[in-house]
Amino acid sequence: MDDIRETIDRLLPDLIALRHDLHAHPELGFEEHHTAEQVAEWLSRHGIDVRTGVAKTGVVGTLRGEQGNGDCVAFRADMDALPIEEQNDLPYRSRHAGKMHACGHDGHTAMLLGAAAVLAQYRHRLRGTVRFFFQPSEESVSGAKAMLEEGVLDEMRPQWMVALHGRPGMPLGSVGIRAGAIMASADTFDIWLMGRGGHAALPHLSDDPVLAGAHLVQALHGIVGRETSPGNPMVLSVTQFHAGNAYNVLPQQVHLAGTVRCLKEEMRVKASERIREMAEATARLWHVQSRFEWHSGTPVTVNAPSVAELIAQVAEEAFGREQLVWLEEPLMGAEDFAYFAQAVPAAMFFLGLGDVADLHTACFDFPDAALPFGVEMFVRLAVEQLAV
Template identity: 45%
Template sequence: MPVVNRIADYSADMTAWRRHLHTIPELGLECHLTAAFVAERLREFGVDELHEGIARTGVVAIINGQGNGPTMGLRADMDALPISEETGVEYASTHPGKMHACGHDGHTAMLLGAAKYLAETRNFKGRVALIFQPAEEDGGGGEVMVREGVMDRFDISEVYAIHNAPGKALGHFFTNPGPIMAAADTFHIRVTGKGGHAARPHDCVDPVVASCAIVQALQSISSRNHDTAGSLVVSVTQIHTGTTDNVIPETAYINGTVRTFDKEVQAMVVRRMEEIVSGHAASFGLRAELEFEYGYPPTVNDAAKAGFAAEVASEIAGAAQVDAAFEPVMGAEDFSYMLEARPGAYLMLGQGDGAGVHHPLYNFNDDIAPMGASFFARLVERAQPVDGA
């Protein structure tokens, strides 16, 4: 089955919704205008329940189907990024320094399209919970919504989400039966030595030399302490120290990110970092402190739910356009918290050529919105069919 005909009829609406949202990007949990627009559309569609103010600006809408059954959760993220837009499109951001550079405006439009169809047809049992989430980019809105009880409050039994994929074939779906995105952790290392005149290094304890050694040793974690066939990233992204050419500074700061899929690997990285930092502090005769900041956990699909989602995607796009063994990526996603709370699946939807996400020239491809909305709708209808359907 291709794109649902009724949803295809909404294409112009979804484009208009998306482009309006694109003009009013908002950050973090402060998605007030976006949430108000979403709530207004949902009221127009005639949803049965509308719950606002979850995770400050999150929205959950309930649509009842025909008869008793479970509640399926469908999630879209709503927030934007602190990037100045350079697309030049007529519907560009009107909020300086803010931009929908990751396509969350498109994700929201797709879920609104599915909501309109499901509220109109109600060709399913049980209920569907439409989750419009703020703060995916920063602030962990997914975690906040789970912590505020959305899964239990609305009795959600399984949950699904889609993300657009620039550079991937237009209309192709991608998923897998396990980890699909990585945990994203941050580390901070503060090195304290003894500053002094650069012409008399023997009177100093140089944090610059120690920092260089620490950075080099950190690179050995992925190359010497981890199976090379596995996925692990340890990247140093900042080193800050010193103010001028003839002064050995007192302190240095090292910062970076760690990406893992497995908690045991994550624990190994923390242990090795502690050993490297403390060992180098001792060898250089100075003080070095590690702060490891745990971020979003890995996004891990339930194998059965991912398989089912791939079947539904095949109905929309055709089996040849669905990759159900997608290679995991090292980016992170706070939908991970929802998948920790309930089984479900996360999918990518190719949107063709164009600038990548988090780029000032990025723009969501409106052509894929009917495909994403059709996937969401058919997912509900297939998982919770009406008797005799």
């Protein structure tokens, strides 16, 4: 299969047109109806078995090699967009007000469809099965879990599973990989502090939840600074502080909320326990009541070393050693591919997008120039495992 690159090149105009169509029609999580339709139509057109309506709007494609039964390998692409008003002036700019593909999932979906089309052309050389998971609602970090709950991995266990995410700032077409944790967990919390409130001119006659809240924010930041090892990163951010609506009234309630990112599961437990303790202790200190809620979110995305190694090997063979980046640090963002990686040996890699706007900004547009690199990675990974 020396002609992988030529096959991709022939496909590229179609793939770019498809990416532009997806970009023009961004859809939020679990609303990816147009996207799912395009995905299903493309897969069927290339002779791949399709199942739609998986976890509402997810699509699963199954390609059986013609050399008989063998291993199964699987890939995942996410399809959802973000609630952002696009600022790009493009012919294929978002036609849906207040929604845009600011995380490049249009590119991810197009690349996996490209790989499916190429692999379909090589099916006579493949032994085993390639499965393509088009996942809804990654941004809400609930789509992967929903697909797993519908048993998508039970009907056929893959040997491994791979996903990628585009990364601005890394050289175009480069591949960033690491073994072990590559993305952090993401949990959230809410704290309410309740007091009597009262006249702002007579604070000694009331209990002031604002003061308690201010102390609590300071205390919480001490967890990362003083209670975790510098070698074991954790991020705690208080992102909401709501209280009061008048100049001369001490409010009865303060609501704090925030997020915690960790790289080890035991750190998540410790964080939730310490935040609760500090909320309760600070409330006691200032004679107010507290209520605490911890919302367990996405786990840490852990790359299986063997799969990370395979990705590195394939990237080096395809694009050269200089395009392979062993990442020293994980990203403290979260990714719900983590759930797939808990279920089967899996790895996620970053695909360099070059010098483009940051993800989740109104100026981001997945560069078409990156498409062939992602397609080639997926194709070569499958070929490496299944070609005879």
